[in-house]
Amino acid sequence: MCSAGDSSSMVAGIPEQFEEQFWSRHSNPNSGWTRVPSGALIVYAVYRRNWRLLGAALVWTVINPLLFSPPETEDAWMTRAVLAEKWWIREQANPTVGLDYPNICNTAGALGFVYALYAAWRQSPRGAALGVMASIGLKLWWLRVLVARYDRRTDC
Numbered sequence: 001m002c003s004a005g006d007s008s009s010m011v012a013g014i015p016e017q018f019e020e021q022f023w024s025r026h027s028n029p030n031s032g033w034t035r036v037p038s039g040a041l042i043v044y045a046v047y048r049r050n051w052r053l054l055g056a057a058l059v060w061t062v063i064n065p066l067l068f069s070p071p072e073t074e075d076a077w078m079t080r081a082v083l084a085e086k087w088w089i090r091e092q093a094n095p096t097v098g099l100d101y102p103n104i105c106n107t108a109g110a111l112g113f114v115y116a117l118y119a120a121w122r123q124s125p126r127g128a129a130l131g132v133m134a135s136i137g138l139k140l141w142w143l144r145v146l147v148a149r150y151d152r153r154t155d156c
Contacts, residue, residue: 023086026065032078035064036140039113040132047120047128081143084150102145109138 025031038061045054071079088094097107116131 022065023082024070025068027074027079027082027086028068028071029076029078031065031068032082035061036136038064039116039135043113043116043120043128043132046117047123047125077147080147080150084146085143087150087153088146102142105138105142105145109135109142112138 038057041057042054042061045051045057074080074083085096089096095103097103097110099107112131112134114131116128116135119125119127119131
């Protein structure tokens with residue numbers, strides 16, 4: 001029979017196990033690359049006022065990292081991008097947004113996505129497209145910088 005202390009320590013480990021499984025599965029390049037167009041799909045759904053499509057896109061965005069098995073190697077750029085993001089957040093204790101470099105890229109990308117949603121709601125296809133392109137481009141730029149730093153760390 002387990003004591004209350006044993007039970008609480010088992011429960012305390014569940015979030016860490018889930019988080020580790022999340023990062024492991026999300027680092028599959030298929031997970032990362034199939035999430036890239038999710039923002040554009042969300043903006044398109046708002047533009048078209050297609051609430052089912054919006055719901056499906058949001059569900060896809062949430063469950064996507066859990067649908068893929070962990071990658072066999074770390075050779076793929078997107079695998080290293082996800083591992084670099086994990087390293088940046090957990091081991092380096094950095095935020096993902098801010099005014100310092102490279103986080104300013106992610107911050108500006110998030111603002112681009114907010115603008116894209118606003119433009120989609122206002123039925124401005126150019127504004128929505130511009131916001132999505134800025135969002136995706138700046139996110140990938142941010143990841144590019146993190147991958148370069150992560151690769152330098154692992155090359156030591």
